[in-house]
Amino acid sequence: MVVLVFSQLIAFKHVKPGGCTYNLLMRINNNLNNGCLYSTEVSKKIDANDLDANENTKMSKAMKAYLERAKAYDDFIKTEENNYNLGKLHLSNMMGVKSTNFTQIDVDKAIRYLFPSGLYDKKARPIMKHPKDIFPVKKAAQFDSTGRPYHSMFYTTKPHYYKALYDVVECMHLLDATEDKLIKNDNHILVPIDLSNSQWVNQENLEGLLVEKISTEQEYFISSIEKLCQHPLANDVKDFIMIYRKLKQSVMQNSTIPELMYDSNNRPYILVTDCMRKNARGEVLVIGQGSGKITVNGLPMVNYFKNLQEREQIIFPLHFTDMMDRVDVEARITGGGPSGQSGAIRWGIAWALRSFVDLNMIQKMKVAGLITRDWRIRERKKPGQEGARRKFTWKKR
Amino acid sequence: MNLFNRFILRIKKSTNLRNTSSFAETMELSDEILPSIYTRETDPVYHNESHLNKLYNIPSKDCATILSHGLMNQYKIQLKIFNEMSILIRKPSIELLSYLSKSDYAKPVNKYVIYGECGSGKSTLLYHLLHYGYNTNKIIVYVNHAQYWFTKPKEIKYSEIERNIIDLPIDTRIWLDKFKLLNNHILCQANIKLSKSYKWGTGANFPKDSSLIDLINFGIDQTRYASEIVAALVNELKQASRIGLCNVLVLIDNYNIFFSHYTQIKNSLKKFALTSEFSLTQNFLEITKSDWCNGQIIVTVDTAVNKDRQESHLPRYLLTKEGFEHLDPFLPINVENYSEDEFYTMIDYYKHKKLIRSLTSNGEKELKLLSGYNPYKLMDLCKHL
Structure with a gap:
């Protein structure tokens, strides 16, 4: 209500x-x-009881104007709602589904199917939704029918x-x-x-x-x-x-550290999925009681990453937490280049190591920026420009 | 050793410490009290399992001769700052040395193919064998920079005898020069005579029974005949060892380059030449045939030189079918990355040479992970600036 x-x-x-x-x-x-009280239903209540019954009684001009606006708005919403229901009926007919089972999700699917759009911005693509979701709700009256505000201030x-x-x-x-x-x-x-x-x-x-x-x-x-x-x-x-x-975020996150799991050899492990950096995506498996063996896509890390920079990236969380010879790491990674891939694996290792170290160390890792995720990705090229931001060289003629 | 320490180290070394370093002192000390990472046995002939994981120095008087063919750039600088050429005695070299000392030289030549990951120490192993060959008075046919012949030669000449063959006169002469420097004392001793007469053009005429050294000297003086003379030299060496006049040790680094299709040289048809179109390739393929005895052939294969074959470091893949059939039968020998003991020997060596200082146990772990026990990568991490 x-x-x-x-x-x-x-x-x-x-x-x-x-x-x-x-x-x-x-x-x-x-x-x-x-x-x-913010709702159209409240205004309806006033509309039904007060407007007719209190015609004779004194009513403020502001209240009258408000009631008129509320009525116009309700009428508008009603017609829009009728149109929406009719449209939904047509859609269900077109899609060959029973109209009783036709939900908003089905409507979205049908619209996507019937009006395929390649527009970049998702908000610019065709939509069909209930008018209440599209038109903003009007603010309800802050005063009673005599024009006396509810709030003292x-x-x-x-x-x-x-x-x-x-x-x-x-x-x-x-x-x-x-x-x-x-x-x-x-x-x-x-x-x-x-x-x-x-x-x-x-x-x-x-x-x-x-x-x-x-x-x-x-x-x-x-x-x-x-x-x-x-x-x-x-x-x-x-x-x-x-x-x-x-x-603070750190206080809220501490509770979400997963517990260690144990495999058939009774070795503790943590699997981190959805590791990302730039265009690289992958997953990292950190196994305890190890000897510092790191493999990437089945190859030793040293053979997979030719440059020292990337190898140092991967070792950084292990070095920071002093776990270099205590865990094994298996990473599977696709997409992106060496720098993105190593960055993704670095984050995955650090994220998994939270379960292996104490809270104090986690705080230190956070300060070192190991836990923080790098969400930046490549910005798209724009038409009429040389790149994402750079413009073509301007020539007078 | 973390990055910060290394940075500090760099700063220290780049400032006045270099001038005031106790480099000369260290050398004197090392002569008197040899650290336990070294072995006093400097003759590879006597190297056996008891010397494993130890370093030995090539005697400084022989150094110039043995390393006359040139070194990898990295080694060159190290040789200069350490003033010594140290080689780690490893399992595959001990294995190969035992094969070389025990094999029957009356039978056709044995062939060994050394393979392993990039930077695992194959070329260094060849230096060890080179030293062995030098000490046992063998004639050494050593090739180590063959890849440069096909990418950036000094001069290209289409052969006068066969039009579709490419000669590299200057490179050939340089090789002949180095060959003579390396084998001069044995060539003088053995006094090999030519088995048949050779004649090229008007000026070059070598009757039967003239000296082999004269032939080599002629090739060094007359650059345009160098290619033909290498062919004759290969022929004569095989002939001489068949008779038993000399014992030949063939060492070829990056042998798979001879079966690569990647060159930067255009042939007479203005197309990129194959490596098989070069006279030098044909000569060194000739000496690796099995039709002679009283010799040994040791070659290495590496992914670094073959741009069209990078997926595996195994000999069958790198040699291709053609090369495999050419060499067959051979014994493959794997050179692996450092073992734990070898790793610590090298760390001690670098510490002894003061390339790394104040290395913590965490630093050792970091070096292990960053290098993955790979010799070249470890050297790269610990190297001079």
Whole structure:
């Protein structure tokens, strides 16, 4: 029914009832439920109940205009929807499939078959989708039928941003009060807040959190909330602070390291598929309890890679982790040139070695850039140009 | 040794350390107390299993003669900075030396084909055998840079006798010169006489029973007859060893070049010539036939010289059917990459020569992985700047 766009609400799950943040957050929640409802269905509700029944009652001009716009939009969507369903029926007929089983996936397939397109950009190719997926959803009314806004800070033009700032200040006051109490009672145990494994959300994410366009306000907001973090009791409102912080990538990735597997000879091994660098693709098998034997496509590494540069690339992760004579490596690689192939194998070995070394070493490898994947690929040549970026030599005539 | 250390090493060596190095001192020391990586036995005749994985020095007085045919560039520089020519005594050379000392010289010549990966030490093995031949007073027919005859010769001349044969007079004369330098003392001793008379043109006339040295000297002086004289020389050497006047050791490096179809020389029809159209090829194919005795033939095959055959280093593939049938029957001998012991000997050698310093155990492991125990690649990693 009602779609709540606020991702802040997700954070409520982690808050214990009874705490000082709990009350605060419950108040935020109530405000939200009054305020921001984004859906066409809401407008329909108003449309059905209020428009006819309240014809006689006083209605603001803004509300009237809004209702007219909403009606026009709904009508438009309805006709588009009819057209879409009719088109789907025709398509299923053409493809010889029962219309009842004809899903969106089948529609996409049929369109790809009937209108084959060689256009480079996938967005430029012909599509047929439900109008709701194509036309943007209109923002729902922020005020009731009498023209009274739901949100108390509606006239600031950025109600949620200012509300968030108010919440920060309110937290500050709350903490000051508790601090006074603690000093009075003289049982002063401070737990410092630890924010080392997270960082502030960037502007884009903050906009997503607040559902509002902000620009320079982000800096002001971050500086305000940083003041809150410096409060000696900031750990009490950590849940509130963590709404605006993002966990660091390294902390999130640590949990995904695969466990070692064992083959028939009871040797541990890790298989890394999808190794890539430039145009080279391949897979790397790192086997423990080895002697430093490295083969590439069945050949010894020394014979496969003629240049020293490539051999050094492959040895680098083994040398870095001091595993040169403790593992065997088998790599299968296709495509690309020697530099790309060796780079792909280097990444594969480093990725597999995570399971063989301790967490401290993984952090070191990350700093050395071994874990980072190089996603860059060759840029295509453009028509009317000499290469990807370079233009033809300009001649006057 | 990681890259950083090597970099430091390079900086150190490129600055004043080179001038103040204890190079001369080291030589004196090595004369007195020989490190355990060396063996005092400098005569290959007495080399056996007990000398395996040890280095021996070619005596400096013989060095100039034995290496008269020239060295690989890399070796040349090493020879200059070390002031000695050290050869590692390895399993295939011990094997070959035992065959050479035990074989029956009354029977037709035995043929050995040395094969192995690129840079595994085949040419170095030939130097060892060359030294053996020199010490046992054999006449040595040694060819080591045959590939350059077909890619960048000094001069091309279409033969006066047969129009479709290509002569390389200057290259031939240079080879004759080196041959004489290498075998001078034995040629003087043996005093070989010509078995038949030779006559080319008006000036060149060699009656029967004239000296072979005169023939060679004539070839060196008169460049235009050099090719014909090599043909005569091959013929006479075979004849002389049949009678038992001399013992001939034929050593040809990169023998498969003679069966390659890749040359950069155009023949009289303005097409790229085959290697078989060269008089030198015909001469050296002639001496590797089985129709003579009292000699030994040892050749190597390598992928490096044959541009149209790169997939395998095995003799049948590199020699092609034609070459295989020409040499057959022969004994193939594989030269492998370094074993663990040989690897450590060489590391100790490079340490002794101060090419590498402060090598950690991790550095050794890295060298093993980077070189894959390949002699040439190891030398390349540890070489001078």
